[in-house]
Amino acid sequence: MSDTEIESSELPDDAVDPEPQRNDVELSVDGLVKRFGGITAVDGASFEVESGAMTGLIGPNGAGKSTTFHCITGIHRPDAGTVRFQGRDITGIRPYECADYGLVRTFQIAREMANMTVLENLMLPAQNQLGEQLWRSVLPFARQEVEREERELLERVWEVLEFFEIEHIAEEKAGNLSGGQRKLLEMARALMIEPEMLLLDEPFAGVNPTLEHKLLDHIHELREEGYTFLIVEHDMDLIMENCERVIVMHQGSVLAEGAPETITSNEQVIEAYLGGEV
Numbered sequence: 115m116s117d118t119e120i121e122s123s124e125l126p127d128d129a130v131d132p133e134p135q136r137n138d139v140e141l142s143v144d145g146l147v148k149r150f151g152g153i154t155a156v157d158g159a160s161f162e163v164e165s166g167a168m169t170g171l172i173g174p175n176g177a178g179k180s181t182t183f184h185c186i187t188g189i190h191r192p193d194a195g196t197v198r199f200q201g202r203d204i205t206g207i208r209p210y211e212c213a214d215y216g217l218v219r220t221f222q223i224a225r226e227m228a229n230m231t232v233l234e235n236l237m238l239p240a241q242n243q244l245g246e247q248l249w250r251s252v253l254p255f256a257r258q259e260v261e262r263e264e265r266e267l268l269e270r271v272w273e274v275l276e277f278f279e280i281e282h283i284a285e286e287k288a289g290n291l292s293g294g295q296r297k298l299l300e301m302a303r304a305l306m307i308e309p310e311m312l313l314l315d316e317p318f319a320g321v322n323p324t325l326e327h328k329l330l331d332h333i334h335e336l337r338e339e340g341y342t343f344l345i346v347e348h349d350m351d352l353i354m355e356n357c358e359r360v361i362v363m364h365q366g367s368v369l370a371e372g373a374p375e376t377i378t379s380n381e382q383v384i385e386a387y388l389g390g391e392v
């Protein structure tokens with residue numbers, strides 16, 4: 115036995131996991147509960163997301179998908195349950211801590227960002243980490259460091275712009291973009307934080323078919339590079355065609371989980387969610 119290994123007999127009983135977490139589980143949600151007054155938005159949801167996979171989270175309106183996203187990324191504090199990212203308990207952490215760990219969700223471009231250019235919008239997420247301290251802008255050595263970091267940041271911005279093929283709109287105000295271009299920008303912003311896992315909330319809403327294909331190509335390309343995706347989306351066909359696994363939420367909990375073909379033939383799903391139309 116190596117120094118780092120611990121015999122299970124040395125562990126307290128409650129530390130012995132009868133089903134140890136597989137290495138390839140990127141995110142696990144266990145018994146998540148979130149209430150708003152008398153409404154239980156998430157009611158004991160449990161699921162796992164595999165590393166490097168594209169997983170779809172679907173369910174009818176009000177099923178609790180967005181609230182689950184908010185609980186995972188620290189926007190809401192869950193009333194019960196645990197969230198683990200890469201094996202680490204991240205339940206109830208702050209959104210910025212979540213991003214620091216590499217778990218990032220896309221955000222709609224806020225109204226105050228609409229007057230900023232695409233370039234400025236991309237600089238912002240990473241800029242918080244740079245040149246913030248006064249001493250760094252005053253001391254000559256630190257100033258050089260800040261300048262170097264800013265140069266690197268700008269290089270990264272252009273890399274991301276090129277990846278999404280939106281260099282031509284770099285100087286455009288975010289408020290003037292089409293719905294599809296905004297979605298590209300939202301994802302580009304998330305990539306600036308250099309995440310390992312991306313949570314996308316309806317990334318294709320309001321996107322025309324051409325841009326939808328482009329966005330999907332980018333997502334697949336990123337997936338091949340090793341990024342993990344969890345996507346909330348209402349377009350069922352799109353999820354079934356593009357995700358390896360699908361989680362179905364209904365009334366705050368997980369009704370079914372599995373490969374797309376098992377989901378479309380699951381009677382409970384057909385009954386409760388698809389209304390018998392599949």
Ligand SMILES: Nc1ncnc2c1ncn2[C@@H]1O[C@H](COP(=O)(O)OP(=O)(O)OP(=O)(O)O)[C@@H](O)[C@H]1O
Pocket residue numbers: 150153154155156173174175176177178179180181182
């Ligand atoms: N901040 C809140 N305050 C009160 N109730 C809320 C709040 N957020 C969500 N809810 C309620 O919780 C339930 C789940 O909502 P949620 O938005 O998570 O569902 P959803 O599956 O994302 O729905 P949709 O597909 O329509 O976006 C709904 O009944 C909703 O009205």
